Amino acid sequence: MPIDLDSKINLLTIVITNWLSKLTHIDPDLVLKLRDQLGLDFIDARIQVYHSELVVLDNGVVRELTLNKHQGIGVRVLVGGSMGYSSTNSLDRESIRDATERALKIARAISGETFKLALYERPVVKSRASSSFQVDPGLIDISEKVELLKTMYSAVRELQGVSSSTIRFGYEDDYRLYISSRGDYVEVSRKMIGAGARLIAHVEGVYESFGDAESAVAGWEFIKSINWDDWIRDRGKLVVETARARRVKPGRYDIVLDNDMVGLMLHEAFGHASEGDIVLAGGSVLGGRVGERVASEYVSIVDDGLVEGGAYVPFDDEGTPKRKVYTVKNGVLQGYLHSLSTARALGQEPTGNARVMSYRHPILVRQTNTYMEPRDWSPDEMIRDMKNGLYIKGRGALGGEVNPLTGAFTFTSGPSYIIENGEPKTLVKGVMLSGLILDTLRNVDAVGKDLLVRTSVFGGCGKSNQMVRVGDGGPHVRVRGFTIGGG
Amino acid sequence: MEDHTYAFEDSQLEVVEVVDDVIERIIARSTERGLSELEVYVVKTNIRVFTVANDKIIEASSSVDHDIGLRGSIGKRVGAIRLNNLPRNPDEALDSLIPVVKSSPEDPYWSGFASDAKAPLKVEAYDPRIGKMTEEEYVELLKATMERLKEPGLRRGVEKAFVAEGLLMASDLEVTISNTHGVCRSMKKSIVTIWLTLNILKNGSQSDYGLVYNKGILDQGELERKALESGERALLFFNSKPIESGEYEVVFEPTQTGLILQFSLAPAFSGLNILENRSPLRSKLGEVVFSDKVSIRDNPELRGGVGTRGFDDEGVATSNKRVVDKGVFKTILHSHYTAKRMNTDSTGNGIRTHPAAQPQPGFTNLELEPGSGNLEEFTRDLKKGIVVYDIIGYWMSDPFTGSVKATVTHGLLVENGVVVKPVKGVVIGGSIYDWLSRNLVSVGGDSVVNGNASTPSILISSVKVAGK
Incomplete structure (x- = not known):
């Protein structure tokens, strides 16, 4: 179901008449007031x-068929260097005003305990x-x-050995409008x-078990x-074959990671630790x-918001254009990912990485x-x-996690292969990989030419109870001496 | 500001009344519009969040939100919509819902929504202070907790102790479930989550540990004790490194036991997973599946449990029961839907992932019943083992196979009962069915409630560890 034009116009009319005209540069006298x-x-x-x-078919029976319609406004105020947020799903003028007042009240409640925050101009x-x-x-039509x-x-269903299938379709239409007292007006x-x-x-x-999906911004x-x-037949055959496959003996291996795995590794092994809010907090190696x-x-x-195959992030949730940023170039750390406040605090340029899960949530660097x-x-x-070593495949991987302070990170793979005499020969069950941020990427000794980036409508990246859509990828990459176990 | 506060409270009362009124009218109108059944599930959340970075509270938020699910059926066709605004005109909501229901293929097993007449269990699921505390009181609580967390390190002369990151999240919820079969229940719930990562520096080395407090009630004395305990633990992990790969005995600290059980095992008790042939416990009811040291309970009365509740997400009364009794698989967890498919009654375990989702069988609170001994005693018992204080990636364990996977971020290598060195960056793995049967050495008596689990320390032998 599309976002129907009437509700969009209604919403925007309410917002624009009851909110924009009162608070932004459109009516400077009111802003000053x-x-x-x-x-x-x-x-x-x-x-x-x-x-x-979301449609979910569980062994042929519809388990879920749900349309989701959410809308609302999140308000952020900066008062005397204190930052307060509030939100409301009621779009009438009173609710918006209430939300603004709640944000203000809570900003004042922390004013004695916070840094004096400022935003990059x-x-x-x-x-x-x-x-x-x-x-x-x-x-x-949904049918x-x-x-x-x-x-x-x-x-x-006819494939011998497949005992259960949960099949899903997902679609989302996410419209966001950002406005600020600076005068920004950004729609994505x-x-x-x-x-x-x-x-x-x-x-x-x-x-x-084996899970996989194909998604696109499309x-x-x-x-x-x-x-x-x-x-689905290919995946069915693979899961049956994997049930018969053996496990890898836990230990350290030289590995080649495929495109999907490289993205996951970078996201966990490096991406989170380069997020400006974690760096600013003293929480990153x-x-x-x-x-x-x-x-x-x-x-x-x-980190690029517009790469082919990835999530679509032309502007962040502070209205800042998303720049293509090198966090590492030829092995050397170039800088961090930033919101307006972390850029200001660390004396760097904003990178367009201030993001929220929804209007309800506060800005994080993502x-x-x-x-x-x-x-x-x-x-x-x-x-x-x-x-000799392992060829680690990403299809069927469940994701990863990092502790950016200790530098330990981990991620899982899908069914993979033992490499013998230069050839991927024996199928093995999916593994768990683990490494330390400052060690692992030093052990990369070959990088392929086959760049591939993917995203997903079914998942994303979680941080502080917020999930946002992301993409990741790369070419095939070889890493010497990776810790592998699990299962 | 006082005026604004009072004005806000009045307006929220009005919102609740308006929502209740709209629910009644939608249910009344649904039959006239041709729906066989309708169910409305509303969650109103009043939430305050305080974010900590580098030893300061850097920002805070305060919001009220509604999340609403409408599920309807026509014969055996079932569909749902999820909204955060309930239109005052019932036809507006039904106009969205009815085409979804009509598009849905028939579910041959559909037996309707629940119509439970049993009175809900009487439980303590609500701590009214969590909603009533002022922002200023939360700021004081957070500051005091951060000071307690830093105290052990500062007392032992570390150069620097600071809370790198964290948050306090206080939620006051009101849940309402109504359907055309006359189910009409509401409950108040409270949840407080505090997560603070302490970073300490000494002689050029760094160590850290996280305080996690996730409960349905706020017990300030317990919070203070946990903060001091976490502060002590942070002193254990300077210069931690991976260790040699091999098989080790492993002791899991109580909270880590809970994380492992919830992600590698709990879904296997679901009636749906058993029906759909994706549970290793299929066909095992009444059989010995674990060591006789293992008794697992679905405990909706657990004091402080986030899942503590008198009725489930379908309005069916919950019950306190053993799911595993001294190693024997005793109870399949059921929602109304799975119970009807297996010709039995719901166990009051219909749990939703969101207000419009079909409830699926799950634990209210998972309790591994305590045995004897504790973390310290188990540590002393180790010949060559790892004591696991924190893990990441545990959620990638596979409940469909029972395969456990996790990476240790905070562990101690122990030989002959003596701590040899701190450990990080090693992968532990195995089968939860082996771990809780032939590899299970001891279940401790030191249970801790975290989220919707109550679990003690456990000692497992022959755990595969991948390290250097």
Whole structure:
């Protein structure tokens, strides 16, 4: 279902008449009046209209068929260097005013305990951006989406050994408007879509599970571009085969990571520790290391909001344009990811990484799309050259986690292969990988030329109870001496 | 400012009344519009969050939100919408819901929404202070907790002790469930979550440990004790490193036991996973599945448990029961839907992931019943083992296979009962079914409530560890 134009116009009319006209540069006299009355240094608001659809088919039966419609306003005030937030899902003038007052009240409650916060003074931004699509998924009848999943179920149910399948379709339409007393007015609209499955095999008394999905910032045409019958059959065969596969003996291995795994590793092993709020808090092993070598010379790491295949982040949730940022270039730490407040506090430029999960949430510094820049190896050449080790595959991986203070990070893989005499030979069950931020990337000795970045409508990155859509990827990469265990 | 505060409280009372009125009208109107059944689930949350960085409270938020699920059926077709604003005109909501229901294929097993007549269990699930405390009182609580956390380090002469990151989140919730079968229940819930990471520096080395307090009540004495305990623990992990790969005995600190059980085991008791052939416990009801040292309870009465409740997310009365009795699998957890499919009654375990989701069987609070001994005693018992104080990645364990995976961020290598060195960056793995049967050495008596789990320390033998 699309965000219907009427509700959008209604919302914006309410917002614009009852909120914008009172608080932004559009009526400077009122802004001054509000500042005088309430003593505000700065005020901004994030308005969100979010529609999503989720269909889940559980062994052929609809387990969930839900349309989600959320909208609301989050208000942030900066008063005497104290920052307070509030939000409301009621869009009438009184509720908005109440939210503003709650934000102000709580900002004042912490005023004696906080740093004097300030925001980086960047130029005013007035812009709008929308992700591209050909066919609006909201206009496709829900029954067609159910039919897609039923077809997938028919394709996998006959496979011997597959004991359970949970198949899902997801779509979201996320409209965000950012306004501030600086005079910013930034609209971003993004559509994401995808389908996937979790399959369980039960073979000779052994259970095995495997989950995978395909997503894109796109419209219904993305769904039509994939042969889902083949897609799910391939995964069904893999999970049955994996049930019979053996486990890797725990220990240290030389490994080649595929595109999906590299993205996950960078996101965990490096991305979080480069987030400005963690650095500023004294919570990152990368703090104070700008200009130092933190990875091998082959490693360059990018955070980019508009890379092909990734999440779509043209502006962040403070209205700052998302720049393509190198956090590491040729192994040397270049800088951190920033919001307006962390950029100001650490004396660097904002990078457009201030993000929120929804209008309800406060700003955090988040990654957008994290990837390693390609070099010149072909994946085959890399594997041949390594002779023995493991080829770690990302399909079926569940994600990762990091403790940026100790520097320990971890992530899981999908079914992978033992490399013998330069060839991936034996299938093994998925593993858990673990490393230390300041060690692991120094051990990269080959970087491929096959860049691939992916995102997901079903998941993202979690931090402080907020989940945001991200993308990650890279080329195939070889790392010497990686800790592998689990299961 | 006082005037604004009073004005706010009045307006919120009005909002609750308006929502109740709209629910009644939507339910009344749904039959006229052709729905066979309708269920409305509303959560109103009053939440305050204080964020800590570098020893200061850097920002705070205060919000009231509604989250609403409407599920309807026509015959065996079921669909749902999720909103955060309930339109005053019932037809507006039904106009969105009815096409979704009609588009849904029939669920051959659909047996309707619950119509439980049993009175809810009487439990203490609400601490009214959590909603009533002022912002200023929370600031004082947070400051006092941070001071307690730093105290042990400063007393022992570390160069610097500071809270690097953290937050305090206080939620006051009101949940209402109504359906066309006459279920109409509401409850108040409270949750307070405090998470603070202490960073300490000494002789050029760094160590840290996190205080985690996640409960349905605020017990300030307990919070203070936990802060001091976490401050003491932070002194244990200077210069931690990976150790050699191999098989070790492993002691899990109580909270870590809970995390492992919730992610590698708890879903296996779900009636849905058993019905859909994705639980290793399928066909094992009444059989010995674990050591006789293991008794696991679904305990909706747990004092301080986040899952403490008198009825489940379908309005069905909860009950306190053993799920595993001295190693024997005794009870399958059921929602109304799975119970009907298995010709039995719901166990009051229908739990939702969001207000519009179909409730699925899950624990209210998972309790591993205490045995004897504690973390310190188990540590002294170790010949060559690791004491695990904190882990990451445990949530990637697989309940469909029972495979446990986690990376230790804070551990101690112990030989012959003596701590040899601190450990980080090693992967532990195995099967939860082996760990709780042939590898289980001891279940402690030192239970701790964290979130919706109450678990003690456990000592497991022959755990696979991947390190250097």
